[in-house]
Amino acid sequence: GQQVMQIPQYQHVQEGEDFTTYCNSSTTLSNIQWYKQRPGGHPVFLIQLVKSGEVKKQKRLTFQFGEAKKNSSLHITATQTTDVGTYFCAGRNYGGSQGNLIFGKGTKLSVKP
Amino acid sequence: DVKVTQSSRYLVKRTGEKVFLECVQDMDHENMFWYRQDPGLGLRLIYFSYDVKMKEKGDIPEGYSVSREKKERFSLILESASTNQTSMYLCASSPGQGTQPQHFGDGTRLSIL
Numbered sequence: 001g002q003q004v005m006q007i008p009q010y011q012h013v014q015e016g017e018d019f020t021t022y023c024n025s026s027t028t029l030s031n032i033q034w035y036k037q038r039p040g041g042h043p044v045f046l047i048q049l050v051k052s053g054e055v056k057k058q059k060r061l062t063f064q065f066g067e068a069k070k071n072s073s074l075h076i077t078a079t080q081t082t083d084v085g086t087y088f089c090a091g092r093n094y095g096g097s098q099g100n101l102i103f104g105k106g107t108k109l110s111v112k113p
Numbered sequence: 114d115v116k117v118t119q120s121s122r123y124l125v126k127r128t129g130e131k132v133f134l135e136c137v138q139d140m141d142h143e144n145m146f147w148y149r150q151d152p153g154l155g156l157r158l159i160y161f162s163y164d165v166k167m168k169e170k171g172d173i174p175e176g177y178s179v180s181r182e183k184k185e186r187f188s189l190i191l192e193s194a195s196t197n198q199t200s201m202y203l204c205a206s207s208p209g210q211g212t213q214p215q216h217f218g219d220g221t222r223l224s225i226l
Contacts, residue, residue, distance in 0.1 A: 009153070031212055042203060043156070045214035088155065092212075100171075101215065103148075105155030 004091045006104030014112050019076040021107035023089035030094045032065055032072045033101065038085040079111050116140070117218035119204050125224045132191040134221050136204030142216075143209035145187035147171075147179065149200040150220070156203065162187055163209070194225045 005024045013019050023032065031050045035043040047056055049065035049072060056063045062075045072091075076083055086108045090101040120135035138145065146161040148171075158171030160179040168179050176198060180188040187206075191198055201222050205215040 006155075033214055042217040042219050043205075043215075045216070048212065048214065050212065090215075100146075100158070100161060103156040103158075105153065 004089060004102045004104045006089055006107060008107055009105065010108050010110075012110045012112065013079050015081060016078050019079050019083070019109055021074050021087050021089075021109075023072045023091070023104050025070045025091050025102075027093060028069050029091040030069075031092050032069075033090045033092075034063060034072075034074055035088045035090060036085050037088065037106070041085075043088060076109075079109070081111050081113055084109060084111050117204055117206055117216050119202075119218040119221050121221050122219060123222050123224075125226060126191075126194050127226050128194060128196060130191075130194045130225075132194050132223070132225075134189040134191075134202055134204075134223070136187045136189070136206075136218055137185050138187075138206040138216070139185065140206065140208075140216070141184065142206035143184070144207045144215075145181065146205040146207075146215065147177075147187065147189045148203045148205065149173070150203055151200050159189065196225050199223060199225045 007022050033048045034046040037043045047063050052069050053067045054065040060077045064073045086106040088106045089104045117138045126132050144163050147159040148156045150156050157173050159177050162168045162181040165184050178190045201220050203220045204218040207213045207215045
């Protein structure tokens with residue numbers, strides 16, 4: 001069935017280094033959402049991208065939605081220890097079941113101080 | 114602020130038992146979801162519901178059933194628990210419009226012995 005592939009599965013960085021996670025869908029998405037799950041916590045919504053080629057920023061986080069609406073990325077500039085967690089992308093198909101999201105498997109980020 | 118409450122944070126049951134996981138949301142959301150989360154597999158959708166008494170199968174419904182008798186409550190039922198159902202179970206809710214984010218509960222870590 002429909003899949004959203006997310007890479008890498010794990011990323012270990014030194015504090016201050018940049019970090020990027022990528023999502024790819026086999027079909028065109030109507031929108032894509034990003035979530036962050038802190039260790040021991042639950043996924044928390046970060047942002048949604050809807051338009052082709054859209055770029056949004058939240059402080060050190062930059063989110064992009066591809067022109068074909070099949071891929072997306074999250075880039076963190078100058079990571080901090082507070083960025084530790086697992087980042088999930090979640091896409092919605094056109095005509096998909098109401099409210100239903102397809103989650104990537106997540107990228108687990110660890111930051112060494 | 115949206116509150117999604119799962120009845121138990123930790124639960125230990127025995128093989129063959131019938132297990133009920135309860136989830137309640139306080140924001141009058143139409144959509145409710147049950148996921149299981151396993152290391153390396155991300156979030157996998159078990160069942161979802163977009164209205165009272167309505168339900169749809171997700172990606173891994175086998176061995177599970179659900180009940181939604183009231184809008185605010187969505188129950189996940191393990192008909193006859195097995196050890197391979199040991200996992201973290203996450204409930205989520207979202208408003209009826211397809212572009213809205215999902216709000217997650219804290220999760221139930223279920224161990225089947």
